[in-house]
Amino acid sequence: MRRSEHPLLSSFIVHSAVLCGGTHGNERTGVTCVRRRQGEEPDREPSPDLLPRPQQPETFQLTPVIANPKAVHLNRRYVDFDLNRCFATEDLSCQDWPDYERQRAGVLNQRFGPKGGSDPACQLLIDLHTTTADLGPTVIINEEDLFARLLAAAVQAELPQLRVLSYFAAPGGKALRDTSAGAGAPGGGGPAASHHPGDYPYLAEITTSGIEVEIGPIPQGLVRGDTQIMNERIVNSLVKTVDSWNRDTPLEIPETLLVYRFTGDQDYPRDHRGAITAMIHPDFQGRDFSILAPGDPLFLDFQGNTIPYQGPGGLRPVFINEASYYEKRTAFTLTEEQTLPLVPR
């Protein structure tokens, strides 16, 4: 697959891209990756093999940015509101938000977007995240973003253990990821109930194409060597892929991409006051991407009783026991496997 052969993207070139870390201030892997690339005196000697040297783009400009500097300084996910839920079009159109993150969203959108614009300042945004769940190396794309599909496939060709999560708007217009239950949660649950179909509130949506890197498990607030190395390998692969694309060099990728598509979130059991009354069952912890069968243990309540799964078969859970999703009323998210073409037929 090469650019000039793509029926829809043959004239799409990435002139300028942005690499965001610290969108969540306590996810330090992305912060470290960005700071390595912001260094005033870049490392001119080849790095030893263990930690890959930052791949320098040759055909485009890559701007490393700390997305939420105040939260990074405080080592918290956010100050007032989850920054990665601030980019719905309607929210961006409001000029007088009192809170820090929604003001910051406006700044980022102005500088690198604007979202939905015909000629955004950047054509690609790479947003770096981590999770306490056992996702392994993962990227998240909007299925409707055809260039993101190609990027994900190219990274997966280099790092076969990479998995691809996706969200999209169903033909009828209903967003398949049902996060409405969390919309009123502190700091923002899922997209606001009023968001337009396919109008997602994520930072990666403000440029023409976008991709989130998501690696776990890692606790919040720390840097781990293994996570950092994997993060850097993914970013380097993305940079090399964009260079190849811009040069019209063929990408060595298969014809289809397997994605795990979000279908809905599952909350923890709660009492009448809203307090959580159970934890993820020890047999379920870390089973991200495994098929869930009716009757499988899901939760262990604080009396010691096992609560089994009672939903449909064939789905695969992800983000099991993500620390920041307690407030979003999400114990885990269900996905279904889907095979997508890399070139529309």
Added chain:
Amino acid sequence: MRRSEHPLLSSFIVHSAVLCGGTHGNERTGVTCVRRRQGEEPDREPSPDLLPRPQQPETFQLTPVIANPKAVHLNRRYVDFDLNRCFATEDLSCQDWPDYERQRAGVLNQRFGPKGGSDPACQLLIDLHTTTADLGPTVIINEEDLFARLLAAAVQAELPQLRVLSYFAAPGGKALRDTSAGAGAPGGGGPAASHHPGDYPYLAEITTSGIEVEIGPIPQGLVRGDTQIMNERIVNSLVKTVDSWNRDTPLEIPETLLVYRFTGDQDYPRDHRGAITAMIHPDFQGRDFSILAPGDPLFLDFQGNTIPYQGPGGLRPVFINEASYYEKRTAFTLTEEQTLPLVPR
């Protein structure tokens, strides 16, 4: 070993004890344990085996307490200052601290101590913690606390994988754990430089005897089934041991206790501005309690260079990559093995 045979503790009986969770507000395991025991309608049916039913004390009163409710509500380690560094005698004697935790320390000390008093309200304090480091199930004691040694040994007899960390004041009066480098760090590093020899600032010091439970690895801000079950098994074992002691029933314990004694903290490499320039080396991550030899990889700097260990041989690191210790300038803590008698000779 039975109480009536102990040369120093034969008349020591625990009438009242306190079980503290949430001393650090984002360590949710202890919070969950305490809330299970605060339940207004205690579970009267036997719990299924997986999550142990809370052992009810039969010879003493056990008060479950959320030590730092404001930090628990905020899901942060602390609001103004690390509560578990607020209990140095001099700090407790000051009545007009402006910050929340030092006020709270005064309240806890009044209610369950006072520290150093001849007749404290509680004779035992169990303080529940977790860590992002790979400690496994661990308890921390003050070596000079002879009853805590017996408690640790009794729990270890039931749970052989349990390890015991200890701190103590050397005969010359110098506290062996050198935490002075962190004394000026935000939220409190180690004990204030002015603390008296053996006068530790930890919550577990305010009653006649005290013990900290410390389990890892677990990210901050979440509850994990495996950690919760282990926490509850340790607490239950402590409760049973105290009942046996009070009743003068023999404790089935060996004659000595192996402890890992704190000898000093190691900071991360930093630049001239104080910014961290390296991470724990991937080969060192999770090697808590393993012997460290000169030349072993310790850090991987952000250029990719390995920084080896250059200190003396024979020591064992713990708290490797604990998230809350970045601000305390502690990448890990070194310990040395020590065999202590359970009955003084």
